[in-house]
Amino acid sequence: MNATSHEGHQATLSDGRPPLVVCEDLWKNFSTQQVLKGVDMTIPAGAVVGLVGTNGSGKSTLIKCLLGLLKPTRGKATLFGEDPWNLGTKSKGKLGYVPQVVQLYPWMRVEQIVAYTSAFYENWDPDWADLLLERMDLPRNRRVGPLSTGQKQKLALVLALGHRPELLVLDEPVASLDPIARRELLRSLMDLTLDNQHTVLFSTHITSDLERVATHIAFLREGRLVLFDELDAIKDRVKRLRLKSSGILPENLQIRGALRMQVERDQALVAVTDMDENLLHEIRSRYNAEIMVEDLNLEEIFVELHHE
Amino acid sequence: MGTPFSLLFEIHPSSGVPIYRQLMDQIRLLIASGRLAPGDLVPSVRQMAEELQINLMTVSKAYARLEAEGILERDRGIGMRVKPSTLPGSSEQRLEQIRPLVDQLATLAWQMKLPGDEVLQLVKNSLDLLDTREPQS
Numbered sequence: 001m002n003a004t005s006h007e008g009h010q011a012t013l014s015d016g017r018p019p020l021v022v023c024e025d026l027w028k029n030f031s032t033q034q035v036l037k038g039v040d041m042t043i044p045a046g047a048v049v050g051l052v053g054t055n056g057s058g059k060s061t062l063i064k065c066l067l068g069l070l071k072p073t074r075g076k077a078t079l080f081g082e083d084p085w086n087l088g089t090k091s092k093g094k095l096g097y098v099p100q101v102v103q104l105y106p107w108m109r110v111e112q113i114v115a116y117t118s119a120f121y122e123n124w125d126p127d128w129a130d131l132l133l134e135r136m137d138l139p140r141n142r143r144v145g146p147l148s149t150g151q152k153q154k155l156a157l158v159l160a161l162g163h164r165p166e167l168l169v170l171d172e173p174v175a176s177l178d179p180i181a182r183r184e185l186l187r188s189l190m191d192l193t194l195d196n197q198h199t200v201l202f203s204t205h206i207t208s209d210l211e212r213v214a215t216h217i218a219f220l221r222e223g224r225l226v227l228f229d230e231l232d233a234i235k236d237r238v239k240r241l242r243l244k245s246s247g248i249l250p251e252n253l254q255i256r257g258a259l260r261m262q263v264e265r266d267q268a269l270v271a272v273t274d275m276d277e278n279l280l281h282e283i284r285s286r287y288n289a290e291i292m293v294e295d296l297n298l299e300e301i302f303v304e305l306h307h308e
Numbered sequence: 309m310g311t312p313f314s315l316l317f318e319i320h321p322s323s324g325v326p327i328y329r330q331l332m333d334q335i336r337l338l339i340a341s342g343r344l345a346p347g348d349l350v351p352s353v354r355q356m357a358e359e360l361q362i363n364l365m366t367v368s369k370a371y372a373r374l375e376a377e378g379i380l381e382r383d384r385g386i387g388m389r390v391k392p393s394t395l396p397g398s399s400e401q402r403l404e405q406i407r408p409l410v411d412q413l414a415t416l417a418w419q420m421k422l423p424g425d426e427v428l429q430l431v432k433n434s435l436d437l438l439d440t441r442e443p444q445s
Contacts, residue, residue, distance in 0.1 A: 048363060190361055194354065211321035215365050232326040232369065295324025 017045040018081060020167050020199045021066055025075035028061050028223075035061045037223040038075065043216075046196045048189070050210035050231075051203040052302060053220035059203040060100055062220065063171050066201075067097060080167070093121055096165030100172045102156040106145030110138055110155060114162070121163035129162035135184040150176045157185060164192060170202035174209055182209060189213050207298040217298065219305050226305055227273070231298070238301045239275040243268040245289040255283060260307045271296070271304040313351045314359035316343065327362055331370035336379065339390055346392035350380065 021043040028036040035058045043049055053059050064070040066077050068084030077084050080091040087095075105113060114133065118124040133140065136154040147155065153176050160168065168189075174182045190213060192198050204210060210217065210231070217234055219227040227234065243249065245266045253261060257273040268289075272279065280291055296304065317334050319327055338344040350356075353371060357364040371388050374380040381391040417427045 046365075187361065190358070190363075194357060194364055196364055208322050212319075212327070212362055215363055232328055232366070235324060235326040236329075297322045297324045299322070300324070 019044050021077070021079055021201065023062075023066060023075065023077040026062070026065055026072050026077060027074035028058075028065055028070065029073045035223050036065065036072070039220075039223070039225045041218060041225055041228055043199060043201060045199055046193075047215045048193055048200045048213055049202070049216040049218055050207075050214040051201060051218045051220060052205060052207060052210070052298075053203075054205065054306065057220045058223045059220055060171050063169055063201070063203060067095070067169060093123065093163070094166040096160035096163065096168040098153070098156045098160045098170045098173055100175070102152045104144045104152060104155065104159075106143065108144050109140070110142055110144060110147075111140040113144055113155070114158065117159045118162060123163045125162060125164055128164060129158060132158040132161055132188060135188060136181060137184075150178060150181065153177060154181055154185075157188075161188060161192065164198065166198060168192065168198065168200045168202075170200070172203055172205075174204055174206055186213055207302055211298050219302070221306065234301060235295070235298075237274050237276070238271070238296055238304065240269065240271045240294040240296055240300075240304070241275070241280075241283070242292040242294060243270065243283065243287060243289040244292075245287050247288060249287060249289070253287065255279075259304045273305075312359065314356070317360060319360050319362060321362075326366075328366045328370040328373070331356075331367065332374055335370070335374060339379065344390050346390050348390045349383075349386065350388050350390070352387055 019042045021041070023039055023041050026036055026039040027034070039058075039062060051059050051062070061070065065072045066079060066084060068077075068079065068087050071085060079087060080094065082088060082091055105116075108116065110133070114129055118126065118129065136158055138151060138155055138158065144152070144155065153173070157170070157173060160170070173185060177185065186209060189200060193200060193213075200213075214231050216229065217227070217231050218225060229237075241255075243253075245268075248265055249263050249268050251263050253263065253268060253270060255261075255270055255272060256279060259271040259273060260269075261271075262269045275293065280293070283289060283291060316338060317331070319330055321327060323330070325333075335344070335350070344350070350371070351359070353364060353367045356362075356367040360367075371380060375382060375388065378391060380388045383389050413427070413431075417424070
């Protein structure tokens with residue numbers, strides 16, 4: 001399974017629009033450390049992509065390479081069809097980004113920084129920004145400096161969303177948000193993407209946030225994209241199989257796309273990446289086994305993939 | 309329907325079952341239990357997505373699959389409707405089912421000495437009225 005093999009699924013989503021983000025064989029080294037090891041990914045217009053992976057898997061580095069904030073060691077990326085390293089002003093105006101560590105002018109008041117930011121964007125939507133401030137429960141007259149980490153993150157989100165960006169990129173947006181703010185953020189992301197005209201890429205390791213809002217999931221592991229597909233397709237195909245054979249099972253089962261495997265005499269538990277009727281039929285006849293198929297949620301899939 | 313449609317649904321995002329499948333299952337259930345009747349409109353994709361706070365594509369996928377399964381049908385320019393379930397048996401068999409009622413009507417008409425062509429005309433008028441009220445597929 002690789003990043004480009006399932007593009008067929010995406011046709012309905014993007015309606016023939018060109019993909020907003022493409023990267024091909026993207027590598028990034030920091031001195032001797034290889035952080036990205038050949039990432040291929042195509043994000044169709046209108047997708048809401050959840051980028052998941054453990055700490056240190058390369059999520060932030062990938063985002064920064066895609067946005068032109070880091071120069072890839074090898075390979076190339078395009079953003080709105082342009083080289084992200086030399087992104088035009090027009091494209092920058094269509095982009096919203098919240099980095100993991102937020103930097104805001106500490107001396108400004110909340111409403112001042114909103115007004116200040118709005119001046120940079122032709123498409124700034126004051127009513128929408130106002131609604132976002134309210135949803136995020138931010139004190140308009142307070143200075144930015146003494147705000148808590150979570151409040152600063154909320155403010156950064158308002159500033160990134162205020163012009164209804166065509167592409168919104170959020171690096172760990174929910175890390176320091178309380179549950180209410182998290183809900184409001186997800187609600188605002190829904191509002192933004194409801195017209196199918198806005199694309200979102202956000203990294204997180206809180207998978208439950210993704211399951212409602214995401215159309216696609218990208219799994220990054222040790223600098224490689226191990227899985228990229230529609231969330232529905234992933235849930236339909238990544239399954240845990242419980243085998244019960246009429247004889248003793250071999251310790252190493254030959255099963256296509258197997259992830260983690262536990263074999264105990266006549267029983268086995270196997271997670272697979274590509275379940276379908278053919279696979280079940282294969283296993284049934286090869287091992288003389290009855291099979292129970294268990295559904296996995298995103299967190300369980302994440303864990304299974306991590307143990308691959 | 310008095311209650312908001314979305315209250316009829318229970319979506320579990322963190323279940324292993326994809327949300328579009330949950331939607332499909334629950335729409336099938338609503339039809340089976342009679343809460344959705346043939347001809348009923350289901351809410352638009354956008355409305356469902358908004359009310360259930362799920363992605364637009366998820367709803368549209370569920371509707372498209374139910375349409376392919378013959379459970380919903382697209383009413384152009386209006387929306388998706390619950391498709392009238394296909395009727396059991398051949399038309400001859402179904403005709404047989406109403407024979408007792410026809411016999412009853414014929415007996416009554418004969419006893420009341422009504423002319424046959426006028427009785428037939430009356431039945432035809434009733435059928436025509438139904439035809440204009442609800443187009444049958």
